[in-house]
Structures are given as structure tokens and as C-alpha cells.
Amino acid sequence: MSASILDIEDLHVTFRQGGRSIHAVRGVSLRLQPGEVVGVVGESGSGKSVAMMSVARLLDEKQAGIRADRLDLDGQPVLGLRKRQLEALRGPTVSYIFQDPLSSLNPVLTVGRQVTEGLRRHRGLDRAEARTVAIDLLRQVGIPSPELRVNQHPHEASGGMRQRMMIAMALALRPKLLIADEPTTALDVTVQADIIRLVQGIQREVGMAMIWVTHDLALLARVARRVVVMYGGRIVEDAPSSVLYSAPAHPYTRGLLDSTSRFDVPFRQQTPIPGTPPDPAQRIEACAFAPRCPRATDLCRSRIPPLEDRGQDRRAACFHPLTGGA
Amino acid sequence: MSPRFRLRPGRRDTLGLIGATILLLAAGCALLAPWIAPHDPTAVSLLARMKPPMWIDGGSLAHPLGTDNLGRDILSRVIWGSRISLAVGVAAVIVGASIGSTIGIVAGYFGGWIDNILSVVINAQLSFPFILLAIFLLATFGGGFWPVVFVLALGAWVNYARVVRGMVMSVKNQDYVHAAISVGVPTARILRTTVLPNTLSPIVVVASFSMAQAILAEAALSFLGVGVDGSNPSWGVMLNDGRAYLQTAWWLTAMPGLAIALTVLGGNLCGDWLQDRFNPRIGN
Numbered sequence: 001m002s003a004s005i006l007d008i009e010d011l012h013v014t015f016r017q018g019g020r021s022i023h024a025v026r027g028v029s030l031r032l033q034p035g036e037v038v039g040v041v042g043e044s045g046s047g048k049s050v051a052m053m054s055v056a057r058l059l060d061e062k063q064a065g066i067r068a069d070r071l072d073l074d075g076q077p078v079l080g081l082r083k084r085q086l087e088a089l090r091g092p093t094v095s096y097i098f099q100d101p102l103s104s105l106n107p108v109l110t111v112g113r114q115v116t117e118g119l120r121r122h123r124g125l126d127r128a129e130a131r132t133v134a135i136d137l138l139r140q141v142g143i144p145s146p147e148l149r150v151n152q153h154p155h156e157a158s159g160g161m162r163q164r165m166m167i168a169m170a171l172a173l174r175p176k177l178l179i180a181d182e183p184t185t186a187l188d189v190t191v192q193a194d195i196i197r198l199v200q201g202i203q204r205e206v207g208m209a210m211i212w213v214t215h216d217l218a219l220l221a222r223v224a225r226r227v228v229v230m231y232g233g234r235i236v237e238d239a240p241s242s243v244l245y246s247a248p249a250h251p252y253t254r255g256l257l258d259s260t261s262r263f264d265v266p267f268r269q270q271t272p273i274p275g276t277p278p279d280p281a282q283r284i285e286a287c288a289f290a291p292r293c294p295r296a297t298d299l300c301r302s303r304i305p306p307l308e309d310r311g312q313d314r315r316a317a318c319f320h321p322l323t324g325g326a
Numbered sequence: 327m328s329p330r331f332r333l334r335p336g337r338r339d340t341l342g343l344i345g346a347t348i349l350l351l352a353a354g355c356a357l358l359a360p361w362i363a364p365h366d367p368t369a370v371s372l373l374a375r376m377k378p379p380m381w382i383d384g385g386s387l388a389h390p391l392g393t394d395n396l397g398r399d400i401l402s403r404v405i406w407g408s409r410i411s412l413a414v415g416v417a418a419v420i421v422g423a424s425i426g427s428t429i430g431i432v433a434g435y436f437g438g439w440i441d442n443i444l445s446v447v448i449n450a451q452l453s454f455p456f457i458l459l460a461i462f463l464l465a466t467f468g469g470g471f472w473p474v475v476f477v478l479a480l481g482a483w484v485n486y487a488r489v490v491r492g493m494v495m496s497v498k499n500q501d502y503v504h505a506a507i508s509v510g511v512p513t514a515r516i517l518r519t520t521v522l523p524n525t526l527s528p529i530v531v532v533a534s535f536s537m538a539q540a541i542l543a544e545a546a547l548s549f550l551g552v553g554v555d556g557s558n559p560s561w562g563v564m565l566n567d568g569r570a571y572l573q574t575a576w577w578l579t580a581m582p583g584l585a586i587a588l589t590v591l592g593g594n595l596c597g598d599w600l601q602d603r604f605n606p607r608i609g610n
Contacts, residue, residue: 058508062438083513090510098508104501108523114502117519118509169509 005177005209006032006055009070013050015063022280024050024064026233026288029307032209034176039212039224039241041256045277047233048213052179056094057086074176091118095175097199099182101162105154111138112150115169122173137168142198160191167199174206181213196223217260221245226313229253232278232288235307239314247323249316252289287319295320342599348592352585355408363402364390367559371397376575392577394567400581403559407582410560411541411589414471418478418540419533425479426486427529431517433487434494441491448484448491456481457546464552474554478543482536489532493525500524531601538593545586561586 013025025047032038042048053059054066057078071078074093081089095118098104106114115137116130125133131150138146141164154162163183170178180199184192200223203210212223220227220241227244229237229252237250248254255273275292278284287293290300299319307317355362377393378385379400385392391400433444460477467473497503498521506520541561547553548562549569561582568578 056508058504087510087512090508092510094508096505096508098501098505100501104505106500106502106506106520106524108526109519113519114506117506117511121509121511121515166505169505173509 003034003075004031004072005034005036005074006030006211007070007072008051008055009068011051011054011066011068011071013047013054013059014065014067016065017063020281023233023283024280025054026284028230028233028235030228030235030238032177032211034209035207036226037203037210037212037224039214039220039227040230041214041217041220041227042230043215043277045280046230047280048230049181051230052096052181052211052213055177055179056090056096057081058096087121091122091173091175093175094177094179095170095173097163097166097170097178097180097183100186101159101166102186104166105162107154110151110153111157111165114154115150115165115172118169119172133172134168137172138165140202141165141168141171142194143168159187160195163187163191163195164198167195167202171202171206175208177209177211178203179211179213182215183212184219185214185216192219217245217256229256232284233280234288234304234317235315236289236318237314237316238307239312239316243312243314249310249314249321249323250289250318251293251295251320251322254322255292287317295322339599341595342603345592345595345597345599348588349596352408352412352589352592355405356412359406359409363399363405364388365399365402367398367402367406369398373397376571378575379577379581391581392575394564394578395571395575398559400564400577403564404561404581404585407559407561407564407585408589410471410554411544411562411586414474414478414544414554415537415540415593417471417475418482418544419537421475421479422482422536422540423486423529423533426483427490427522427525429483430487430490431494431521431525434491435498435513435517435521437495444487444491448487451484452488457543460543460547461550461552464547469547469552469554471554474544474547477547478540481543482540485532485536486529489528490525493528494521497521497524527600531597534593534597534600538590538597541589541593542586545582 008028008030011025011028015022015024028047028051040048040052050059054071055073055078057066059066066079068079073089076089078086078089112131112134115134116125119125119133120130134150135146138149143149143161143164149157154165157165183199184195187195196219212220214220224241227239227241228235229250231252237244237248237253239249244253245257248257252273258271259273273292278288285304286302287296287300287305290296293300297320305317305319307315310316310321371393374389374393374397375395377389379392380387380390389399389401391404393399394403429444433441460481463477464473503516503520506516544553544560545562545565548560549566551566553562554560564582565579568575571578
């Protein structure tokens, strides 16, 4: 097996806020091979975005405490790096596409400037060179008349166009790992498909590893070979998508699948998961899903279920899995 | 300016244009003083003392705004006075804005103990009566152009620092700052290319207002006798000179007073206008 592009072992992220501690990530372990495409799914507050932001140490570390047994990016221990070394990693090694293209572009800089911000830092391009590259990049992400667009400001473009610009910015340095944090959530449905196709196409062409962070299981079914389900700051299930969709092991995954909107099931028959997600301010020494789980027993309420192999390339953290049971 | 910066007819733009026109007129007076002033502003003529403005009985076209107690032409003095007032205003704005914005950006972006210390300094400065500080400093170290500029900048930097600090604190959490960080742009460059341009609009707005304030403060200091020294008349000095004759010859104080009021009004109208227009998010 080749060296992992990303290797996370027992990652914890805790925010300190006015004397309170918010446990956003409570022990996540994840390994990604070069070129692998993984989907990370979970509801708001499941810690998925925070965990992914920690990969490049993008969180404000005055508030966020990051702790991990291992957090290696392309073989480098991210937690031990200095600022300069981190800046060198951001861009060529790991890059991000954020959720909201409307706010992810700087309103006062021209599109061309922003798209090549990273390039100028890493490759030391001058203005004229950067402009040429910017036009190229914009063309690659399917923006019509890029020669005009480079000189425009973000507010002159539509949401879909802006997300394309974000993508161009993130891809400018051909990152080995691209993390897309809900890249289509803020877009019109009609535009979503285009953007997904675009990112997928570039991913295949470049062969980079990729993480799609989303709460949209239907989307992941299309783009990811492997899906990681997060709940309450932990990974509860990690399986190839074919396995996960047909036979989820964790009751939470089941619940997610059942509550997903589908055209072939009337709205009233879709089953929401009862209850609410765990309070991130609480320490949890049990299965975080136990209070909402129909299969929960006293065991679930007294110990944290470990993330164990369940065969078929699947890992699940459940004492009473629905399938592949121990 | 980008070609998108177009004027829309409406109250805002009209008032803004009036403000800009006033400032431009003042700037024109300052630049062209030697050519447009009808008389030497310091030429004393004891035969023509206390002449009223031309539209009052006894006034004449030779001295459109009248003459003062030494027979000096008031119009010429007001025109020459604009040089000092505007130069002081502009210089104070440049010095104050540079210092204040830098401090504000550093405090806002890095937060933590740097911010705590700077915030204490800012609050201490704000709680100190400025005019008292200015008089104390100028009386101790002597007046003059640059001392006045620095004292005014000392009074003004907090305004920039406060506004910029707040702005930076909101800007630094914007997604586009994260996006820039996530492609490896170093902090110094982020401050320069991402944070600073986004705080530019409040800086320009504060600059416009504080230029008006600086002109007013310079007049006040000159009035109090600790301002810009020199043979050239300044509006504040004229106010002071005319004070004794308020009852008998009001134009000695009214004319420079009007000049101050108009310029300050121009600065404030401009500031208001820029506040609306210099914001790409609200703009077209």
C-alpha cells in the first residue's frame, strides 16, 4: 500500500468559549490513499467541517484546541509544523472549496487576482503571468469569456459562476488533496449538477484525492466510492458506498437513509430520526446516538462503542449493528 | 476609479457633489492663492481700516469682504488662510490614518493580548479631552505646522484604529479570508491584499470626516494662540483677531467663520456620500 495522503488518528477538537468547552470532534480516525474519493456525511454540528478544517489547521487556534495521536498530511505531521511550513502545504498539498461562493470571494479584488493569489505566493508569478494563468484556469472551470471575467469583481458574477471561480482558485496549484465543504449547498439545484460534474471531471483528470463534505447522501452516492458517516463528533460508520447504501450497519446511517427525501416515497412516509443531536458542550461517555436509537441497550448508554471492522471493508461503531454484526 | 463608478441623480449624489465642489473650491483657493487673491493678505492700510463688505454702505469693490482692524483685505486673507487650513487637514489625515489604520489592523487581526493593550490605549486616549492635550503639548513644545499636524493626528488616530479594528474583526472571519489562507497566502499578504482593501471604505469615510474635524481643531488651536504660527493668516488666527470687534465689525469673524463652516460641511457631506458609494457590496 502506498503512503497515505491523509492519515488522522484519534483527532479531538475542542472550542473554548467563555469558560465552556464545545467538543466538536471527539476522536476521529481516517486514512485516505492518494487519488481516493471519500464522502463525509453528517448533520449540522456532527463535527465534519471542523474535522476537515483541522487538516490544514484553518481553525482559529486561539479558540480551538486540536489534539490528535496522528495528523499527517502527505507524510508531514501537521500539528508540529510552523506557520511558514503550513503555508507551504496549503495550496499545493491540500486545498479547499467552501460552502458559500458568495462570501468566499473577496468583494474588493478582481477575480483574476483572487484565483491566482496562491500561485503568486507559491510560484512567484508576476502580474502578467498570473493573468494568463488566471484566464486559463477560468476557461478550465467552464467560465465563458474568461478574458473579460478576470478583470471583473465577484459581484458581477452569478452564484454558480462564483463557485466555479472558487474551484479555479482551489485547483490553481493542483492540490494532492481537495476538500470540498458542501460545495453545492448554496447553489440552485440546476447549477449543482454542473458543478459536481465539473469537480468530478477535474478530479479524474488530475487524479487528486478528494473529500466531499456534505449532509446530502444522494449526492455522495454519485461521487464517492467510500462514505464516512459522522455523528456527535465521531465516525459511526465508514464503508464503501455500495455496501453502505444497500445495507447500513449503524442505526444512525439507517435513519439518515430513511429520512432522505426521495421521489418514490410519499413525504408522509419518510421517517425522521426522533430526538435531537447531542449537546456538544457535554462530555459523552456512551454511544452518542443511544438516546435516539431504537436498538439502544444499557451497554450503549455506559460505554463508547469502538469503530470496528465489520467485513466488506466496513467499519462501524455500534454494539448492535443492523448487519455484519459481531 | 472603475468605469462602474457612475453618478445617479438623487439626493445623495447631489449633496455629495455639493460637498465635493466645496472641497474642490477650497483646494483651488489654496493652490491658486497668489493669483486669485486681490491683495497682499498682510498689506496693512491704516486708511482703509474696518471697511464693511461691499454690499453694505461704505463698502467697496476694492475689498469685497471688507477689511480688518489693520486695513488688510479679508477676502485675500480668507483665500490665503485656506492654504494653512487645508494643508494641516490633509497632513493630519494622512499621518493619523496611517498610524491609526495600522494599529487597528494589527489589533483586530491578531486579537489576544495585542488587542487588549491597544484597546486600553485607545480607550485611554478617547477619555482624554483632546483640546486640553493639544494645548498642553503645543504650549510645551511650541506651535508650528508640523507640531500642529502631529497633535491633530494624535487626536485622530483613535478614530481610525477603532473603526478599522472593528471592521477587521468582522472581515477576518469572512470566508474569503479563510479561502485565501487555505491556498497558503502568508499573513502579511493577507493583511495587505485581503483585509486592508476591505477596510478601505471606512478609512476613507473617517478620513473625510476627520479632515473636517482637523480643520476645525486647527482653527480652534489658532484661535487659542497655540496653532500654526507665521506671517500667513489662518482662519483661526483671523477669528481670534476679530474677536475684539465682534460688536462693531462682525465681518472680521464672520468671513473666516463662514469659510471654516463651509469647508467642514463639505468634508462631512463628502464623507457621508463616500460612505454610501465606496462600498462595493452596496454599490450597483
